[in-house]
Amino acid sequence: MEPKAIFDLLKSRFGGDILEIQEEGISPPFAVVSPEKLPEIARFLRDEPGLSFDSLMCLSGVDYKERFAVAYHLHSLKETHRIGVKVYLPKENPSVQSVDAVWPAANFMERETYDLYGIVFEGSIDLRRILLPEDWEGHPLRKDYKYPEFYHGIKV
């Protein structure tokens, strides 16, 4: 299915929760959805026959300076089509529902995003820092991150 058709289907089903479609210069195109409805939409995308997005290729956090985003790149092995789903989150206390119940693959990538961006994934089975030490301060991939001078007395 073409991304456009998928987005139309999503819009007809979820209406106002599909906030925006980003297509210009973006591949694969994104459907921006409201964070509250994300698990529901994710489940729909996975289970709906004809869509069956069974594989979460990539889950990435993005810092758009004025807001955060979490981008989900989905792919269907059965239907061989792919789209992106994006949620925008506020700068303060960004948090979104976890999708690891829908795609188990999400867990590590969510942990990574939590680690590097500080975006909290509610309802995650195991949300801990993954790449950085557990007592690391700050979230390095944020654009306003200040490099620490010392870590446990060791010069960074």
Next chain:
Amino acid sequence: MGLVAYLADIWEAVATTAKGMRITAGYGIDPRETITQEYPEERREPSERFRGFLFNDIQRCTSCTMCIRACPIDCITLESIRGADKKLKLVSYDINIGRCMYCGLCVEVCPPKSLTHSSGYEMASTERGELILHFVHEDPEEIKARVAKQVAEAAAKAEAEKKAAESEKPADESARASGEAKTAGPPAGTAGEEKKEAPAPAFAARNPGTDAERKPPPPAPAPEGNGNAPGGEGEKTE
């Protein structure tokens, strides 16, 4: 498990083991299969494109700083000064081999092709300072003084010539006389970079620490954050 399967199991184990042992024995017996090169005595010739240590032919180097711009990890530092012939003169050109990752991006962009990879790859060292390659072997202060002198002489000569020719435009003489070449004239050699490089240590690079560290009294080691400078004076090995 029936008796036949039981015995077949044993037979398979014996047979596959024997097969494997035949292969290893084949290699063990065949002397041609030995591929070891006994390194210090026997060396393989690095290929033509081998990316060994960087080498800068300072005679050809135009101090254009393209290499510094290309380097992803800032391991090259360079200081230059504008000479009497309006070309940039290298005062120092250092490459921190301990930091270099031999990606070759600097060599690719070098306009006069003065920066090349040599075929050298052996440089074990117990001192970090030894891992900094210096390509200008004279003392930077000496070069600076000499070039300043040349510039002053040239300026004086030009002034004299000018006076003799009673030429016009005495505009920038005072600046020349100060010795630290300040170019107002048309750029010589490299194109486009001159505007930035006008002040005396013509090196306009990313690392502010370098110049500070070069001053004779060794300052406290710069924080690692901008530590692309190849160490302080203390580590210099000349």
Next chain:
Amino acid sequence: MESLATSLVQAVPALSAVPLWSLTLLFTVAVAAVVLTFALTYAGLATYVERKVAGDIQARIGPNRVGPVGLLQFLADGIKLILKEDIIPAKADRFLFALAPYLVFIGSFAAFVVIPFGVGLIASDLNIGIYYVMAVTSLVVVGVLLAGWSSNNKWALLGGMRACAQIVSYEVPVGMALLPAVLIAGSLSLQDIVRSQGGLLGIFGWNLFHNPFTFFSFFLYYVAALAETNRTPFDIPEAESELVAGYHVEYTGIRFAFFFLAEYGDMFVVSALATACFLGGWHIPFLSAAALSPLWGNLLSLGVFLGKTLFLVFVMMWIRWTLPRLRVDQLMRMSWKYLVPMTFFNLLGVSVWLLAFHGRGIPQLIASMLGR
């Protein structure tokens, strides 16, 4: 030893003033020194050979820097190991930690005493030779278990436990596989067992060819012995890719060297047992060692015995550099489900054979048929 001392006193009457016990002690020490020197030299050289074999098989060269073709490498290694700092982990059980390597070492090298190197070359011809070897090599288990436990390291503990389970399990098939030789010779003494394999051109008297059951018995013994010495594919107690180094992970320097030498000593002992029990021991093919002059007889038989034994050691190395290792449960299964039943079956087979043919093997039967 006492008999030797008595005969010496008879030969040299001047010595009759010296008390017999001191002469006996002297002999004992001398023989022990000779055997130990031999064992250590062998173990050192075996490490060298092992590395050379590995090098050859892996298309490399192996040690080649110290001495001609690297021959002195083992000396360099030994000196290095002796000079290394002896580290005892802070929370280790110091006494047991220090004791363990000696137990392993003793267990492995004490077995050299009863190995029949030649016609008359045996340190002590015990009439319970095989029994003694089995008993004394069991000390290794104790040492290994102690080493694993006292290191206070979980990898070492796992290694020690594995080694224990493994060696205890494989003692059964090893013993069972050796019994046919005992049955044929009617004696537990290794020298007697070797003597029983003489005749018939020195080859066809071997127990290996005695009957089909002994033939299989040899291979079963060899496989079980591999396991008992913790060699690949049964090296799970030290499995370097799983347990790092198993029970000797915390050992350094000379204590580590003891474990190392013990492993090679073990290899020699089990190979020597195989040679003595199945491959005719020191019997020289096509010659009768006993008929030669004592000097030549002993030298030749020693050479033959070492040749056979070292070949078996070499095969062990060859196997090591070919095969992957088993998992611990598969190892147990192999012992209890394959080796033990098969050795029992073999034992039964040999017994029946001996009964049916009055103790004569196939070559003897053929010879007697041809002779008539």
Next chain:
Amino acid sequence: MKSHAEALPTQEMLINMGPQHPSTHGVLRVILRTDGEVVVNARPDVGYLHRALEKIGERVTYAQYMPFTDRLDYLASMNCNAAWAWTVEKLAGIEVPERAEYIRVIVCELNRIASHLIAFGSFTADMGAFTPFLYAIRERERINDLFEEVCGNRLTYNYVRIGGVSADLPEGLLDKTTEFLDYFEPKIPEYNNLISYNKIFVHRLANVAVISPEEAVAYGLTGPNLRGSGVPFDLRKDEPYSVYPKLEFDVCVGTGERGTVGDCFDRYMVRINEMKESVKILRQAIAQIPDGPVQAKVPRVFKPAAGEVYFRAENPRGETGIYLISDGTVNPYRLKIRAPSFVTMNIFEKITKGLMISDIVAVIGSFDIILPEIDR
């Protein structure tokens, strides 16, 4: 009478496997909770090699990032190089000369062989057979020689450039490659005889850590690990990029020939078979490679238009996806690398329950993970 458990109370043991351990393929740490030899829980702890490659990407230019991709998966630098180049080209809409694409495919497939050789070798070494490892290294050395001639380095190649490759193939390289392929092809059956079908080896791997196809897809497994579970998905075929559509090859899948589909043995065999397929691809690519330029015109100050792109390439360890956001400046705005090994580790805890310690080693080996890529 008291039961055994009461009479002899046992305790679970907590073992740290790694970060320094011979068979965790680097600095992976696995926290094992074991009941004797049986693993109750094995939790991977990654990040010991974190170098913030994504953050570095926001600091350097597009071209300067190329050497850093070498350090993603250092056993398949060419593939990572090429993945980065393809991503940027997709973002900026650069047409790459065909010869350059063929060269990329040739070096990528050579590197795939090299990487699978290491996977094969280190896996067998984990299983206790050290000799195949050296044979694999020996073959890989010849590939490294080829690469040294191509780009001048033996591990971190930095050969591919945005818009092409840094230099044309040297004279005679294709002949040498063919020569290598002729030498290498008969080695694969030899490996199979030496170790693959060895009874002990098969026993160690068959039916161990079985991953069903559904699980494999849901957990985001890619590459040989996914195909080992019997899912015939290969990006080179299913989402073709570069000149792969012009090349004929088969997608190798696990068949469960010695156990169950999706066990360690299948994952291992997929890699062995993929080496054969790579040889096939290489022969075709060498036959087809056209003449022409090897570098498209790319401005020296390269500023792609603002946009977002997600590109994925089939690397030896699976799908390396790069999510690249440009804001129109010389530096990438955001650069996310979806490392296949990283995602693969997600399923580790699930499938290792109830295995033995030796099997943990087998599972790590069969996943063919590489730590620089996991930790980035």
